[in-house]
Amino acid sequence: MAENKNSGKMWSGRFRDPLDEAFEQWQRSLPFDWRLLGEECAASKAHAAMLAEAGILSTEELAQLRAALDAIATGHESAAVRENASAEDIHHFVELKLTEKLGPLGLKLHTGRSRNEQIATDLRLYVRRQIDAVAGGLLGWAAALVAKAEAAGDAVMPSYTHLQRAEPVLVAHWLLAYVEMLIRDAARLRDLRARMNFCPLGSGAVAGATLRLDRSIAAHELGFTAPTANSMDATSDRDFVLEYLQALTFIGLHSSRFAEEITLYATAEFGFIQLPEAFSTGSSAMPQKKNPDLTELVRAKVGRINAAAQAVAMQLKGLPLAYNKDLQETQEQTFAVDFVPSMLELLARFTAKLEWNTAQMRQAAQSGYLNAMAAATYLVHKGVPFRSAHEIIGKAVRLALDKGVELNALGLDELRGINENFDADFFSAISLDATLDCHDVPGGTARPRVKAAMKLAKERVAAMGKEAADAGAKGKIAGCNADL
Ligand code: ARG
Numbered sequence: 001m002a003e004n005k006n007s008g009k010m011w012s013g014r015f016r017d018p019l020d021e022a023f024e025q026w027q028r029s030l031p032f033d034w035r036l037l038g039e040e041c042a043a044s045k046a047h048a049a050m051l052a053e054a055g056i057l058s059t060e061e062l063a064q065l066r067a068a069l070d071a072i073a074t075g076h077e078s079a080a081v082r083e084n085a086s087a088e089d090i091h092h093f094v095e096l097k098l099t100e101k102l103g104p105l106g107l108k109l110h111t112g113r114s115r116n117e118q119i120a121t122d123l124r125l126y127v128r129r130q131i132d133a134v135a136g137g138l139l140g141w142a143a144a145l146v147a148k149a150e151a152a153g154d155a156v157m158p159s160y161t162h163l164q165r166a167e168p169v170l171v172a173h174w175l176l177a178y179v180e181m182l183i184r185d186a187a188r189l190r191d192l193r194a195r196m197n198f199c200p201l202g203s204g205a206v207a208g209a210t211l212r213l214d215r216s217i218a219a220h221e222l223g224f225t226a227p228t229a230n231s232m233d234a235t236s237d238r239d240f241v242l243e244y245l246q247a248l249t250f251i252g253l254h255s256s257r258f259a260e261e262i263t264l265y266a267t268a269e270f271g272f273i274q275l276p277e278a279f280s281t282g283s284s285a286m287p288q289k290k291n292p293d294l295t296e297l298v299r300a301k302v303g304r305i306n307a308a309a310q311a312v313a314m315q316l317k318g319l320p321l322a323y324n325k326d327l328q329e330t331q332e333q334t335f336a337v338d339f340v341p342s343m344l345e346l347l348a349r350f351t352a353k354l355e356w357n358t359a360q361m362r363q364a365a366q367s368g369y370l371n372a373m374a375a376a377t378y379l380v381h382k383g384v385p386f387r388s389a390h391e392i393i394g395k396a397v398r399l400a401l402d403k404g405v406e407l408n409a410l411g412l413d414e415l416r417g418i419n420e421n422f423d424a425d426f427f428s429a430i431s432l433d434a435t436l437d438c439h440d441v442p443g444g445t446a447r448p449r450v451k452a453a454m455k456l457a458k459e460r461v462a463a464m465g466k467e468a469a470d471a472g473a474k475g476k477i478a479g480c481n482a483d484l
Contacts (some may be wrong), residue, residue, distance in 0.1 A: 010095065010110075032331055034090060044118075045112055048109060052213070052318070053217055068097075072097045081312070090122070091115045111211065120143070120203070121170055124240060130334075131193050132475050135471070136468055138344060138464070140344065141351065143348070152172045153172070154359045155171040157171050157272065159174070166446075167439075168436055179334070179457050195470060199222055199227050199228060225289075262295045262354070272364070273355065274356075279349075279353065294346065340392070366432055372407065374430050374435040376392075379422075384419075407430055412426070
């Protein structure tokens, strides 16, 4: 019999011809799935526990296998895993290392399981770990925004619609808008985590394990809520990857909106913000420059995240049940967003270091008739219908524009010339403080409302922290090497 050139692979028996060498390299996933070493070892330990319970492994064999898997998980530098030339994927790598250590006992581990359920499990563990890291990053940034909002006190700035000055708001109110976005982002991660936290182990290649395994053993050991309910779905489901990438797309979008505003407000034209030097760069050509590279890069990153989500959606489209090798392609998209937790950490530290030019912001909030809505509301309180009040204040603005002054510099007689409902109390009704405080509704920028919102935001961010910590603690798995 001719020597089988494929021996050493996990599937050589039925093959006569060797693999085309270029194809062999091209289809390998080890160059990227090396990141799953910790997850693969943890899932293998859980599988071994099920095998022992089913009587396939003795207690002694189980102990040997589990110890060897721990050693493999922690004993390899990532480069050594990545550059291993003989393994096809991370599952093969671990099997090779196991047999190096334990001989034939290493080969016993694959009893009653398939790589299809292994990768489905490893990827879920990986995404779950990343969700926890991203949630931690969101929390840190939300806390930094709340602290900054609190420190801003009664500082004011213009708000914009259509990027035209609209009404004055508290700087705190503006910052808390971002906290809302992050709280939603955290909730999305939480939902997704609960939805995906089921264990595929025991699903076999497609139809379920061929041994009567107690699947709850693995589910429990790996911190899953329960075993998955359908083997065909479990081995081919990557919805959790897509949902994860979509949830991160929102985070990317929110980060990019913040980044854009900071970039804009740090221009000489706005002059609202001093960029922290520690997070800015200079120009090799223009000596005077301090460039907002951090916010520019953050503004762009969502492109990658959304691209990964789009790629996975295309990869999943039209896939017949159950496992198909197409699914291997979803892995690199998953890993493409690994930068998100560290981006959020940077954003938190950057936010803490921002400095406001409060005088400039205040000045901007007081010029350009940002109190016109408050002025119209004044007339409403005098019994004028809003439509007419709008018209009257429009005329007052026109007059002020012609004179080159703000509304509060018009004389009472000039105002009365436009409408008889103006009184001396008009001027206090359109002061900056009154303009802020007339927005006295929940969610509005009146100073007492923002104070209350701040208190609430703090509590909600603290709750977010507690949830993230609880989930993270439940998701910690012995043997998973998070630092690889
Ligand atoms: N590297 C493969 C993947 O990521 C593992 C599963 C291989 N299964 C198979 N039937 N060839 O999808």
